[in-house]
Amino acid sequence: MPIDPDAAIRITAFDWVPDFARGQVRDLRVRWALEEAGRPYAVRYLSQGAHKAAPHRARQPFGQVPTYEEGDLTLFESGAIVLHIAGTCDALLPPDLAGRARAVEWVFAALNTVEPPIMDHAVATLFEADQPWSRPRLPAIEARIDERLGELAARLGGDDWLDGDFTAGDLLMVAVLRILSDTALLGPYPHLQAYVARGEARPAFRRALADHLAGFTGAPPAGFAEWESELEVEPALQGELR
Amino acid sequence: MPIDPDAAIRITAFDWVPDFARGQVRDLRVRWALEEAGRPYAVRYLSQGAHKAAPHRARQPFGQVPTYEEGDLTLFESGAIVLHIAGTCDALLPPDLAGRARAVEWVFAALNTVEPPIMDHAVATLFEADQPWSRPRLPAIEARIDERLGELAARLGGDDWLDGDFTAGDLLMVAVLRILSDTALLGPYPHLQAYVARGEARPAFRRALADHLAGFTGAPPAGFAEWESELEVEPALQGELR
Secondary structure, three states: OOOOOOOOEEEEEEOOOOHHHOOOOOHHHHHHHHHHHOOOOEEEEEOOOHHHOHHHHHHOOOOOOOEEEEOOEEEEOHHHHHHHHHOOOOOOOOOOHHHHHHHHHHHHHHHHHHHHHHHHHHHHHHHOOOOOOHHHHHHHHHHHHHHHHHHHHHHHOOOOOOOOOOOHHHHHHHHHHHHHOOOOOOOOOHHHHHHHHHHHOOHHHHHHHHHHHHOOOOOOOOOOHHHHOOOOOOOOOOOOOO | OOOOOOOOEEEEEEOOOOHHHOOOOOHHHHHHHHHHHOOOOEEEEEOOOHHHOHHHHHHOOOOOOOEEEEOOEEEEOHHHHHHHHHOOOOOOOOOOHHHHHHHHHHHHHHHHHHHHHHHHHHHHHHHOOOOOOHHHHHHHHHHHHHHHHHHHHHHHOOOOOOOOOOOHHHHHHHHHHHHHOOOOOOOOOHHHHHHHHHHHOOHHHHHHHHHHHHOOOOOOOOOOHHHHOOOOOOOOOOOOOO
């Protein structure tokens, strides 16, 4: 689905982020959902700092990307946006009420149970890598991640997706797990690695990623350390500190 | 709404948790939603350890409480359960599609933007309070919390609720903010303090809290430190370390 400047849907994304965040800022999740749904969209690109200025704060009180605008509706929080898109198409939720509830369950499991220790890892290895407390915390963080991965792998087993056909829950779980792609943490779980690869091989994901990456046409700010932590970001973890 | 052992809905909860977790384990969020919806429910109480055993793992792959069972449907993740309940009544979501999407947006904002630094604070002051890295991290964690609270307060202004009438988004935001009730962190934000008090004053919340607390009839395990971190818990923060 090509990006269409005249589309009824408009999202926000950054025109520049550090290398480690490319392929991870959460507009990618929304783009992927829109591609799965077959919905054209336009992109409002923000330069550094613009996400904290009044016009964007009116869209997003916490000054993050992405946002979603369609007519009178403005939404933020990528999880909520993906669910909203899922509710307007057949591609991301099963038709029955129980199946839909279980897909939503996996959305929350991805964002609230699996992602938090992974974000802790990102904080300790990237955003606060230079802080004296980060390295000592890593073993405990990695143990928490490994426990969650083991539990998820046990539930997934040899299935293709978490609960029948691909759903918004898989979309977000794959988006969360691929944060670990540059680490060794997925190594013990070949079924999870295959699951991530299966998600990333979907044509909708590949289009979304290509467009996400092509959008970084801006220049770095004079000093980006200050706003760096304000992306609604999932940093790719570039190697282990340990 | 009295608890009814024969109700069609059954949730899980612990029969014992440490004092600091009473009033915070996430079955409270589900109970509150059920009370708002006027739905009777039964409770399956788990003793320590039972949440990691096979029968509960079949309900909850990550070994957490709460869960939700109704007929053939079994759900986990309190956010997903609250949204499922919200979808079956008029009490927790507005009738229009845009209003519902914005309420879901606040659900995710509560759980994914506001709660993560608050949980970091709980980890640093409770679960890892004895670790050498915890105290040095606190100022950065508290700064992150304060930034989120300031942004939320700016959006709420003097309104009663986040977006018109009370919704599932308010339910979860109040549930998240009240984790801070025993700290000084809400002090600079009287409108947020009033917002939490407004939520806690709702008859549905008061019934849910009373039943939640009355359920702790079990005995502590021989050694509970190991499983303590496995509650889907929001610890009440009992005073500052600083």
